[in-house]
Amino acid sequence: MIVVMTHRAGEAEINEVLKRLERCGFRIHLSQGVERTIIGAIGDKTRLGDQALEAMPGVEKVVPILQPYKLASRTFKEDDTEIEVGNLTIGGSTLHVMAGPCAVESREQLLEAAFKVKEAGATILRGGAYKPRTSPYSFQGLEERGLEMLAEARELTGLYIVTEVMDSRTLPLVTKYADILQIGTRNMQNFYLLKEVASAGKPVLLKRGQSATIEEWLMAAEYIMAGGNHQIILCERGIRSFDGYTRNTLDLTAVPILKHLTHLPVIVDPSHAIGKWRYVPSMARAAVAAGADGLLIEVHPNPVEALCDGPQSLTPENFQLMMEELKQFAALLKREL
């Protein structure tokens, strides 16, 4: 629920309300605006007993949060959530581009990709060490060796690392190396993993499920937030539909919808959405136009030889071109890259 304090409510009155809520076991978010103070509170209303909050001095009204997701809802927290990753801020006015190969295939491949994407303006390196492959006979990733290579790339380029964690057993290891933990599409409702990642202490990139509704997606974020980790970046990566020409169907409406419903930052992965590199740059621009806080783009030094997702990977040259156009485009929208 939201406790809206009156214009005239002073610090003492606000503190009394906070104390009461905390004593009754509520989780609080305090929003002190210029005009008024709003307190987001999540907890068991029955613990308040018969002492109505509305009756407390300084309280104007108490409004229930109608959506099933509470902590993730913009009713609970009006201001945008900004996520610090090292010296980067994701969700602020600066757009961040995360780029790199689908999978870490070798030291040389990764370092070449890292240097090239850094040069083009990416701030975060992506690369999978644990790969979720549809077939058990496909390349499954280099695992810890892959994580070590990502760490070396970070050392040499200054790029931060985002990489996927696939299960609770490898979570501690991946957490050691990653700056951002990615929860993949197929794990969006792996509830046990969501609960575990809540205590990992690092920001989480939560990809939308292949056929997840907006509400299911926000409830998945709610699992993580209810567990104590509010550092979540949502990533639209296309949803499953009937046309096989594209790998998925990029749902750009998700961007303004999420910016309205939640305070969490939203980025877009056009590479997985489309599955064809040729259309990635235009969709990247569209994502920025729609209001996305960043992009996740697959780049491979030699897509023809990629062990996974070659057809959707940009060459370093095409990525450079895309970034140049994007910088100009973003400036029109008063955002920087």
Place this chain on the structure above:
Amino acid sequence: MSSYKLVSRKYKKEDTVIRIGSFLTGGGYFSVTAGPCAVEGQKQMIDLAVTLKGMGVHMLRGGAYKPRTSPYSFQGLGEEGLIILAEARERTGLPFITEVTDIREMGIVARYADVIQIGSRNMQNFALLREAGKLTKPVMLKRGFSATLEEWLLAAEYIAAEGNQNIILCERGIRTFESYTRNTLDISAIPALRELSHLPVVADPSHGTGKRSLVAPVTRAALAAGADGVMLEVHQDPPAALSDGNQSLYPAELSVLMDEIKVLARALGKRPASKPSSGNLNLRVCGK
């Protein structure tokens, strides 16, 4: 992408028949699994199990670890739920199936359950699939919300590749644009899978429709389409159920349906699951 091999009909022409306790599933044997969505309490569960046994149900279902869309919903009784299901088995002789949602629960669930269920949302939880592959007990693999048949069979391949070929595929409806039903039960998946794979195929008309009134007709359809069994949600008081009340049958409704199933099964030449005939069955014997 490499295709599935071990689960393919090209690799093994004969139907796989799996023994669970004293009954068989697959290869012309038709079985019924029934029970509540979630184990809610001991007396409730045991009373219901006794009733179901009396109706001729072959296996009990009940969730101890529930995959809830909301973190604020009832998450299941955990190990206490498994203990209750084991007690119900003790009392009635009914084996039971229950879902495992994480690799670290696999050990404890496998200790109690006769069949381990991998839920829809975990169909491509590859770590979980591999773990299930290391068991000797049967695994029921539910189709993902939007999984193609190929993705589903490749998920089964993950399990088989680790050494466990006791896999039962369960069609539980796929996600479409129609919201009158909770999901759209893909009836054609049943004969399609029988062409593509030797594994037993069952249907879950409860999740497949989401509406109590549609469960019986869809059950009959699944049987007619060639399914090796159905899994049905039943609750003594569906409006009071902690989950999935809308799709749960009343025991009296299940009783009527069981009679219809017996008649239909005979007409279709299906063999009752608990009376295996002698002869050459390519049986996978497992578990207790």
